[in-house]
Amino acid sequence: MQGAHCLTIAGGKGGCGKTTTAVNTAYALDDAGFDVVVVDTDLAMPNLHTVLGTSHEPTIHDVLADVEPLEAAIDTSDDVAAVYGDPSLDRYTDADPAELKTVCNRLKTAFDVVVLDTGAGVTHATMVPCGLADDVVLVTTAKEHGVADTSRTKEMAEHVDSHIPGVVVTRADDETGREIAERLETSLLAAVPDEPDVFGTEPVVRHAPDSAGAAAYGRVADALADGIDLGGED
Numbered sequence: 001m002q003g004a005h006c007l008t009i010a011g012g013k014g015g016c017g018k019t020t021t022a023v024n025t026a027y028a029l030d031d032a033g034f035d036v037v038v039v040d041t042d043l044a045m046p047n048l049h050t051v052l053g054t055s056h057e058p059t060i061h062d063v064l065a066d067v068e069p070l071e072a073a074i075d076t077s078d079d080v081a082a083v084y085g086d087p088s089l090d091r092y093t094d095a096d097p098a099e100l101k102t103v104c105n106r107l108k109t110a111f112d113v114v115v116l117d118t119g120a121g122v123t124h125a126t127m128v129p130c131g132l133a134d135d136v137v138l139v140t141t142a143k144e145h146g147v148a149d150t151s152r153t154k155e156m157a158e159h160v161d162s163h164i165p166g167v168v169v170t171r172a173d174d175e176t177g178r179e180i181a182e183r184l185e186t187s188l189l190a191a192v193p194d195e196p197d198v199f200g201t202e203p204v205v206r207h208a209p210d211s212a213g214a215a216a217y218g219r220v221a222d223a224l225a226d227g228i229d230l231g232g233e234d
Contacts, residue, residue: 004108005228007115008133010157011140012149014120017170017192018139019051020202021217022117025137026080027203028214028221034112034228037074037081039103041129042119043095046085051202059086063103064095070106080203081111097128104132112230121149122156131160135227137189137220138167142176151184165227168192168220189223190216 009022019042026038040048040060049055056075060083062068075082083103086092100116107114116129130136136157140150150167157164166187169177177191198204198211205214 004111004230005113005135006104006108006133007113007224008118008129008136008162009115009139010118010126010130010136010153011138011146012120012122012151012153013140013143013146014045016120016139016141016146016150017168018120019047019117020199021137021139021168021170021192021220022115023048023051023080024203024205024214024217025220025224026113026115027205028217029113029115029225030080031205031218032221032225034225036113036115037083037107037111038115038117039083039107040085041097041100041116041125043085043092043097043125044119046087048082048117049084052082053202054082054084056082056084059084059091060103061086061088061091061095064097064099065091066096066099067094070103083107097125100128101132104129113228122152126153127156127160130157130162133162135165135224136162137224138164138184138186139170140167140180140184141170142172142180147180147183154184154186165189165224168216170194187223190219192216 040046058068166189171194181188
């Protein structure tokens with residue numbers, strides 16, 4: 001599947017909504033007809049399993065430590081496949097982030113879209129998935145320190161020649177989202193409103209499809225789908 005697409009979700013601060021964005025974008029792309037897998041590449045503090053409320057063994061840490069095969073780590077129990085992480089410190093020290101390239105390339109032979117959920121900050125562990133991506137989607141809240149840190153994340157992504165289609169601004173209205181996107185000198189993919197009664201059971205695009213948050217992530221998927229070319233598919 002030569003035309004498969006790698007999409008990395010990145011942001012400067014923890015708690016800005018990266019994993020929520022990764023999950024909901026993945027499911028929205030699935031709704032659009034793509035075969036999608038989401039991978040937790042936040043090796044230090046993985047939380048994809050927590051957000052989705054499920055678990056699966058082995059994990060990405062086992063694969064990156066070369067103790068388990070990738071095929072065994074893929075959870076295919078739902079519409080969107082997933083590869084989870086393990087929060088144990090000993091599993092973190094054994095995992096080699098350099099092996100993510102091999103993992104991503106192999107997943108691209110089986111799925112249309114590979115969504116990589118990253119950790120926070122500007123580190124080698126976050127730079128690797130940014131360097132692997134066809135697109136890096138930035139995620140931030142409207143808080144000043146969050147925007148400043150996301151600006152540094154954007155610089156890191158550009159340093160490894162990543163294409164940045166735009167930013168998702170969480171817990172914000174459209175006007176605020178446009179202001180943040182202008183400050184970051186990128187496009188606004190969507191402003192995701194603060195809906196505490198909706199978010200918390202993910203993915204909202206499935207559990208609360210009529211919510212404003214689900215509509216926002218649908219717009220993210222629509223914008224990204226325009227840049228996903230599977231013309232090389234056998």
